[in-house]
Amino acid sequence: MNRFWKHPVFWGVVATSAIFLFGLWIGMQEFCTAADDCKSKYSAFLVARPNEIGDTLAGFAGALAFVWIIVTVWLQSQELSAQREELRLTRLEMKEQREATQDMARSMSAQATIFEAEARQREEDRAEALLNENLRSLIVAIDEASTKGLGWHFSNDVFFEGTISNGEVHSYYLGDQGTATKTIDEAVLELRRRLRGTHDHLWELVHTSVDFILPQRDDSVPDFIRKIDAILATQDKLSPSQSERLTRMRLQDIKSEMAKLMETKEFWLEAVQ
Incomplete structure (x- = not known):
């Protein structure tokens, strides 16, 4: 109902009705001539000259035209207002869609980051x-290889029945039978400590001992070196903390000491046969 009262056509009809009622009221008015001849203006209108009738009708038609021009402009104004409101709502909807799309993109980006992490x-x-x-x-x-003969034995007297000697015996092994009770980091640290200076001690004992027993050269030490290379190759895939842990183990030092042992022919049985 509220919209009905605001519609331009309604007010156009009202104005048109008012003009017709006004014309009817004017037509019902009486006027008298000098001869006391009184009659209504409508009657005078009917017997008036054509140009006078045309002028009267033109006046009413102009008033009606003016009213409906106003109604037309009013309607166009409402249509333009509706179009502007529709455009505003469209822009608002597009803005909301854009924001929703951006929120979705941020959400997907966050999910992708979480998945990547x-x-x-x-x-x-x-x-x-x-x-x-x-x-x-x-x-x-390394421990198993040590139990299978990867060790060096030196004495200031001759050996008999394996590693038995009447003299003082010095034995060196790469492995340590006590590593079973140690953590991995402790075992690696202990291995590095054992290897530190081992080459120089063996070199000295090989040239100063009365008798010695050397291990057979095989693929054991090269296998250890290959294992160390494989471990070092995984450092790029480790977390920063584990990478730092691997760095602190200094496996490269262990590899270098093993390579020195392997390259010294005097430390192996085949060199003295």
């Missing part, structure tokens, strides 16, 4: 597990 964490966890497994495998392989 989770994937990186899983990869780092796998790399850490592989690192620990390879380190433990290296330590176990």
Whole structure:
């Protein structure tokens, strides 16, 4: 109902009705001539000259035209207002869609970041597990090789019945049977400590001992070096903390000491046969 009262056509009809009622009222008015001949203006209108009738009708038609021009302009104004409101709502909707799209993009970006972080964490966890497994495998392989004969024995007297001698015996092994009770980091640290200076001690004992027993040259030490290279190759896949942990182990020093032992022919049985 409120919209009905605000519609331009309604007021156009009202104005048109008012003009017709006004014309009717004017027509009902009486006027008298000098001869006391009184009659209504409508009657005078009917007998008036054509030009007078035309002027009267033109006046009413002009008033009606003016009213409906106003109605037309009013309608166009409302249509333009409606179009502007529609454009405003369209822009608002597009803005909301753009914001929703941006929110979705940010959400997807955040999810992608989370997925990448989770994937990186899983990869780092796998790399850490592989690192620990390879380190433990290296330590176990060195210990097993030591129990199978990878060791050096020196005495200031001759050996008989294996490593038995009446003199003072010095034995050196790469492995340590006590590593089973140690953590991986402790076992690696202990291995590095054992190897530090071992080459110089063996060199001195080889040239000063009365008798010595040397290990057979085989693929054991080269295998240890290859295992160390494989471990070092995984450092790029480790988390920063595990990478720092691997750096502190200084496996490169262990590899260098083993390579020095392997390259010294005097430390192996085949060199003296």
